[in-house]
Amino acid sequence: MSTSSRKSRASGRVTLDDVALSAGVSRITASRALRGERSVGADLVARVAAAAAALGYVPDPAARALASARSHTVVVLIPLLSNNLFVDLLEAVQRALHAARYQVLIGVTHYEAEEEEALLASYLAYRPAGLLVTGLDRTARCRDMIARSGVPCVHLMETSNDPALYCVGFSQVDAGRCMTDHLLQTGRRRIAFAAAQLDPRVMQRLAGYREALLAAGCYDPALEWQSVQPSSLALGGQMLEQYMARHPDVDAIFFCNDDLAQGGLLTALRLGIQVPSQLAIAGFNDLAGSDQMWPPLTTIRTPRVEIGDSAATMLLQLMRGEMVEAHSVDVGWQLVQRQST
Structure with a gap:
């Protein structure tokens, strides 16, 4: 035997x-x-x-890849599976890659650099055909592993001027500035920014908020709330309640994510706060249910499906050795004005 x-x-x-x-x-x-x-x-x-x-x-696809030095697996690293933002993106990636007969292997980093390092080290041992990773902010070790692997890699959700990086996303700073400018144009001057999770893209939105208020001469750092807790409806409700207790002159709150803003709207309704006449509320990402809130939520619509489609297409070109027209693709975003502002 x-x-x-x-x-x-x-x-x-x-x-x-x-x-x-x-x-x-x-x-x-x-x-x-x-x-x-x-x-x-x-x-x-x-x-x-x-x-x-x-x-x-x-x-055994792993054994086959090791034996042939080829693989039909693409590794996708995302921060969370509980966020619809990444679910929408993953579905688009899966559709595009499945049609090209590639399998998708998903890794969840939980916004932790150490977890991303461990996942990359583990998955790269199987010689995947390609990588899709979220954002541009990662450790030097992660960047080195990706570079040394020689595996084609596309970055999601952000853009870059570095010709060595392949990216599909949009300017989080510009989107944050646009929403703040919108609130200023409605006559608001005491505009708060409520942030949770504090991942790099949230901090870029915060940078856009600051730029707009500094340009308007009404920036007050005391109106920023930066929480390391995960974003949720419950946290958004707590933030709104405490803002109104500590800063009763606040006339607008820009929440960094829609689930926070949805929680804020529900709490405003419970407390009898008139939205938008007394307090304007805005969110980000246009998540499911935002158009069904009362009043419907003003937000930034982010093109998750387009990002997934474009990133998968770019990665397929790289894996096939084809010429990529642009190393960085900006798919844009849209201000969706509803009745909450």
Whole structure:
């Protein structure tokens, strides 16, 4: 009995050796038959396929990649799966890559640099065909691992002027400035910024908010609230309630994410705060339900599906060795004005 056969019996996993033995062919012939190589006759292909089906053999993509130095797996690293922002993006990526016969392997970093390092080190060992990573802010070790791997990589949600980086996203700073300018144009001057999670893109929105208020001469750092807690409806409600208690002259709150803003709107309704006549409320991302709030939420609509589609298309071009027209693609964003401002 061969070592591999003993291992397959010990693990319960059917191996290529088992298929070859059942079909009465060599291991290499079984492998070539399952790959559909023309050098193997039709009768042998049928015999090996029948043996594989009878045994319930499932090819090991990791072993195949290591053996051939090729893979049909794309690694996608995102911060959270609980955020609809990334769910929408992932669905678009999955559709595009599945159509090109690539499998998607998802890693969740939880906004932790150490987790991203560990995931990259683990996944790169399987020699993926490509990488999709969220944002541009990562450790020197992560950047080094990506560069040394030689695996094509596209960055999501942000843009860059660095010609060595491939990116699809939009300017978070410009979007943050635009929303603040909108609130200023409605006559608001005591505009607060409520932030949670504090990932790099939230801080870029904060930078846009500051730029707009400094230009208007009404920036007050006391009206910024930066919380490291995860973004949620409950936290948004707490933020609004405490803002009104500590800064009753606040006339607008720009929440860094829609779930915070939705929580703020619900709390305003409970407290009898008139929105928008007494207090304007704005969000970011145009998440599900924002148009159904009362009043409907003014927000920045971010093109998650477009980012996923464009990033997957760019990565497919890189994996095929094709020329990419632009290394950085700005898909833009849209101010959606509703009744909350």
